[in-house]
Amino acid sequence: MADALTLLLKEFVDAFKRYCLLPDTKYRELMIHSSTALRNHLLTMMRLYNKDMVLLCGLKRATDRVNRIFLEDFFPSRKQRGEKFIDELIDTIENLYKLKDNSSSNIEGEEDVVGFDEEVVTLLDQLTATSIKQFQVISIAGMAGLGKTTLARKLFNDPLVEYFFDIRAWTRVSQVYLVKDLLLGILSSSNRDVTDEIYQMSDVQLGEKLYRLLKGRKYLVVLDDIWDSKVWNDIKMYFPDDKTGSRVLFTSRDVDVGSHVQAARPTHVLRFRNEVESWDLFMKKTFGTGICPFSLEAFGRVITRKCEGLPLAIVIVSGLLKNKLSNKWWGQIAEKLSLFMVSNASQYMHSLALSYNDLPPHLKQCFLFFGSFPEDYEVPVTKLIWLWIAQGFINQSGSKTLEDVAEDCLMALINRGLLLTSKKRADGRIKACCIHDLLRDVCLRKAEEEKFSLLSYNYALVPASSTTIHSGLCYPHELGNILLKARLIGRPIHYEYKTVRVLDMEYVPMSVFHSDVLHLSDLRYLAIQAYDGSPPASISNLVNLQTLIISSQKNIVLPKTIWNMVNLRHLYTKSGENLIEQPNFVQVAGNDGSPNLLPSLQTLSQVSPRSCQDVSSRAPNIRKLGFCGSLISSLGDLEFPNVNSLQHLQKLKLLNTIPYPEATRLCNLEMFSKNLRKLTLSNTKVDWEEIWTFSRLPNLEILKLKLHACTGEIWETGDEEFSQLKVLKMHYLDIKCWISSRDNFPRLQRLVVHRCSKLKRIPLDLGSILTLEVIEVRGCSTSAHNSAIEIQKEQENEGNSFLKVHAKPELEIQNEQ
Incomplete structure (x- = not known):
């Protein structure tokens, strides 16, 4: 619907411009026809929303304005009035795009490849040429910020490519790489589950597994951001040439990489955008409608010329402008923007830093924290938000939760072009994000200039077996290595780590829950992976802990003291059916004798329903809840703890672990929260005739019916x-x-x-x-x-x-x- 609205609005504005230049009958009829089509489309959109949403989004106002254009005659003498009127219309519809749910726009996350139409056609032809059966390497090169990854992603997601290749995989390489991570990245990207067994394989074993996967099949593998041809030499033996038409696509800043890896064709060297292409890209990135108001067009064209055809610069500057559509602000940017954008990275670094300098202090902290992550690392949004909160970057704002405020901060950084969306969820919300290499350089420089304390994520090396070494991302990696190398029981942890707020060892496996971390009394975020991940009762000594993530190969037993951790916001367990001790909650009480509450708890995942019969009173503000265990009664009814009174509950997962031999029935709808937005069922075997019940949940937006969720x-x-x-x-x-x-x-x-x-x-x-x-x-x-x-x-x-x-x-x- 959003795309259709944009197209109709563009047709109307074009018709108006033509009529103003040449006011003859033909163009007047075109204007009337286009305004009628736009008006009718807006009326259709109005029927999709209730009355309050119509008033909120300004649809009624926009419709009335289009109707006035339909009724009035605009002659050239009234051109100025018409331009002002259309600017108001564009502004109204821009606000509509901002207020509408994110999931209604760009759900596919399509890339803007303005100016690369010829390259897309040429590369598509080379990738899918049926006449060339031999395995080929194809390379795209160009300086940072020209859009190599954007172009490669466009090709990778093209329907023809998707249909043509049996297997498609994508992995980022970066300047510093590990062969194991490249192989794991390719395997996981090709929709293969990377199990713990696979994760512990040696490089050679992983390579052999990849070879067997690709053998005899037509595949496309993208190696994004190669810095050195050595990368290809390290892994090329794992790519079979069975004359099926398979391809490997490189992107690189080095034009010579293609020749060093014996690419089948000359490297595709990307050029800068011309003035027309720059303007087109600028409008797409700055305006939801893709249309620049008449009053701002002169400033916009000056700004895009000063970007000198560098797409990254255009994206960054559009982020500065898109939320401040005033002549004064646009004039200031047009005047300040550096003319030296292209010949050397250091010459346009100042221009890229303009967006950073414009950030409020709390957003600067959030941006600088990205310097903690390795180059090209995709950061899960949920994890990022929890880390920001743990580091103290997010402040309460009105009635919003800290998580909602953090999400607003994330969107502000993305809208300004400082962060990039790398993955989206099914509903269009952002799942993972990353930062462009040049902006990461800005981040590191600014952190050094402003003395921003920047501990880092890095790879900790641990033995996976007697013959192999496992690498896992760890933060701070120095502390992770210390904890892995020596048991510190009875020994004080070095003073410099006493104030650490975050310890992330989720990807560094250990045998048991490491009790030594309980000495870090200032922890806000703790993530641990252990074969036996059950924490000791003394976990409650971490009185400031907000996020606890435990990955384990065994069912986790959480001590009853967990209910004493009043600052806990997210309790995320990743194993099977996890228990909380003493489900009789009255046994765990505060000093005044009343049952303890976790008022801040918002996430409780994959816990046995036996442990949470009174979850509504214990965690009244929970937003994400997952039950894992026996969910079917002896009579064949779906049953779980009543969550009706959880007014803030948005997401509920029900994973049944004990199969029932027949079709099951749904429980009373009163068991569900009326505010539920997302519901996931798995292995529940609900009769299809029962599913109509969910239609009565008034706010349900996402319904996932997974393995054996329904039967019939x-x-x-x-x-x-x-x-x-x-x-x-x-x-x-x-x-x-x-x-x-x-x-x-x-x-x-x-x-x-x-x-x-x-x-x-x-x-x-x-x-x-x-x-x-x-x-x-x-x-x-x-x-x-x-x-x-x-x-x-x-x-x-x-x-x-x-x-x-x-x-x-x-x-x-x-x-x-």
Whole structure:
């Protein structure tokens, strides 16, 4: 819907400009036609929202203004008034984009490759040429900030490439690399589960596993950001040439890397954007509509010329401007922006630092913390937010939680172009982010200038077996190495670590929960991986702890003292069915005799329902909750602790561990919180006839039905309406027939169907959902795959070019195994 609105608005503005230049009947009719189309589209959008949302987003105001343009005549003598009027209209719709849910825009995360149209065509032809069966290396080179990764990502995600190759994989290389990490990155990116057993393999074993995976198949592997041809020499023996048309694509700053690795063709050296391309990119990045208001256009063109065709500079400066659409501010940036942007990195570093200098103090801290991470490291957003809070960078703001404030900070940095989105969730929210190498240089320089204490993540080396060494990212890595090398019981930890707030050893395996860390009394964030991850009762000595993450190969038993940790915000256990001691909570009481509460607890994951029968009273503000254990009663009813009174609960996961032989029934809907946004079921075997119950959850936006979540051959949705549902995911289900219509899911944006091998068809009418942006069908029958393609073709015939369909039938998926 957002893309359609942008297109219609552009058509209207273009028609207005033409009519002002040449006010004849033809252009007047074009203007009337385009304004009518825009107005009708806005009216359609209004019907998708309730009355309050219409008023909030300004849709009514925008519609009224378009209607006035439709009724009035704008002659050249009234051009100035018309420009002012259209600027107001653009501003209104810009506010609409800002206020609308993030998940409704750019859910696919498509890249802006303005100016590279010819390169895309040429490279696509080389990647997918059926006449060349030999294995080939293709390289893209150019200075930092020109868009090498953006172009490679565009090619990697192109539907033709997705269809052409059996296996696609992507990994970042960086200046400092480990062969093991490259191999693991390729294996995990190719949709292979990297188990603990795989993680502990030697480089040679991993290489052999990769070779077997690629053998006989047509594959594309992208090695992003190669600094030295030595990288390819280290791993090329693991890439078989079976004359299937396989390709490896490099990106590099060094033009000579292509020749050193014996690339099949000359390196594609990227150029700077010309003035027209720069302006196009600038408008896309600065305005949700992609249209610059008349009043700001002169300043905008001066600014883009001073960026000298460097895409990164354009992105950065657009982040400075997009939230301050005033002539005064734009004039200041146009005057200050450096003219020296391109010949040497040091010459435009000052210009890139403009955005940093404009940040408020709390955002500067958040940005500088990125210098702690290794080059090219993708940081999970949830982890980043918890780390920011632990470091004390986030302050309370009104009624918002610290996590909500931190997310606002993240979006502010992304909107300013200082951070990049690297992964998105199914609902379009950001899952992981990273920082461009040049901006990381800015980050490190500014941290040094401002004496910002910057401990770092680095790789700690530990024996995985008697013959292999395992590397795991650790923060601070010096302390991690100390804890790994020696048991410090009875010995004081060095003074310099006494004030450490974060200890992240999640990827450094140990045998047991390391009690030595309990000496670090100032810890706010603790992440540990251990074969036996059960912490001692003295864990409660960490009175300041906010986040506790434990990964283990055994079920974790959490001591009852955990309920004394009143500052705990996130308790994240990663193993099987995890227990909290003494489920009779009255036995754990405060000094006044009343049961202890965890008022700040927001995340409680993968815990046994037996441990949390009174979770609503114990953790009243919880937002994410996951139950793992026996969830089916002897009578075949889904049962778990009542969470109805958890007013802040947004996400609930139900993972049943004891299979039930027959189809099960849902529990009373009153067991669920009315504010629930996301629900995930796994192994619950709910009868499809029961699923209609979830349509009565008024705020449910994401429904994930995973392995054996439902059972039965037919799902007929009938008259029920999932009124707010935006994402529906169906994985590993035995359904054969799905009967549904667009009226059942009026606001659906993304439909994902994976490994439902018996499903015959995707309901054709779902393609008519006005908000639907993506249908993804993988590992299903050929007929289900064909029905998805049929939906796309039907929508294209009706003029809907915004629906994207990604489909790969079961046979092709099996060939990849």
